Amino acid sequence: MTVSPADLDDLFSRRYSCRGFRPDPVPRPVIEQIVATARRVPSWCNAQPWQVAITSGAETDAFRQALVEETRTGSPAPDLPFPTGYSGIYRDRRRTCGLQLYEAVGVEKGDRAGSARQMMENFSLFGAPHCAILSSPAELGAYGALDCGGFVTAFALAAQAAGVATIPQAAVASYAPFLHRWFNIPEDRLVLCAISFGYADPDHPANGFRTGRADVDEIVDWRG
Numbered sequence: 001m002t003v004s005p006a007d008l009d010d011l012f013s014r015r016y017s018c019r020g021f022r023p024d025p026v027p028r029p030v031i032e033q034i035v036a037t038a039r040r041v042p043s044w045c046n047a048q049p050w051q052v053a054i055t056s057g058a059e060t061d062a063f064r065q066a067l068v069e070e071t072r073t074g075s076p077a078p079d080l081p082f083p084t085g086y087s088g089i090y091r092d093r094r095r096t097c098g099l100q101l102y103e104a105v106g107v108e109k110g111d112r113a114g115s116a117r118q119m120m121e122n123f124s125l126f127g128a129p130h131c132a133i134l135s136s137p138a139e140l141g142a143y144g145a146l147d148c149g150g151f152v153t154a155f156a157l158a159a160q161a162a163g164v165a166t167i168p169q170a171a172v173a174s175y176a177p178f179l180h181r182w183f184n185i186p187e188d189r190l191v192l193c194a195i196s197f198g199y200a201d202p203d204h205p206a207n208g209f210r211t212g213r214a215d216v217d218e219i220v221d222w223r224g
């Protein structure tokens, strides 16, 4: 073991979802290393269902522009049905992190135009210089998506280890038909989410808060 549990916990706790990036590109070898590390996560039958289209430079800008345009002219149609609801503690946690974001960027409670503006930042990829679009074979269903969730987390942590900030974005996947067309993703694959990434702008107000987590005893039903 070369990584201590404390070092690993430190890496995990320094990662956060970045919503304001500097334009500087991430060198290709760094991106390759992030993917090389992320692919080490387990998957059922070792199917490794993840595939990513990764944009850089002018390709990111063209995609960003086209995606914003799509939100004006198209309708949301995710491949993977979005949650049907958030109730109880899930509703509370969702509300809390939303309020934290709005407070950080100065959107007052009830300011619908302000919150819509912040929501739209998703589609300009929060200014990130790179975006990864993640898909999984449709025939693997929920388990393919489960495996890919591990890949998303590993990607974010491997990036963090390299000083690269990330944000997973389901919002982008809501325009799945457009993403299939833009990236030539076959219809037998499900577009799951995007991961926008790059170097964080530490002064961006949207990066000025951190989300909380439930205590271990709230998570575990200890038996014995």
Ligand SMILES: Cc1cc2nc3c(=O)[nH]c(=O)nc-3n(C[C@H](O)[C@H](O)[C@H](O)COP(=O)(O)O)c2cc1C
Binding pocket: 015, 016, 017, 018, 097, 122, 167, 168, 169, 170, 171, 172, 193, 210, 211
């Ligand atoms: C699968 C997935 C999809 C997400 N989609 C979005 C999104 O569309 N827009 C957004 O701003 N954040 C999105 N997030 C980020 C979450 O809001 C964030 O992970 C959560 O609030 C915890 O905060 P943290 O990542 O800073 O620790 C997503 C996260 C995951 C794992």
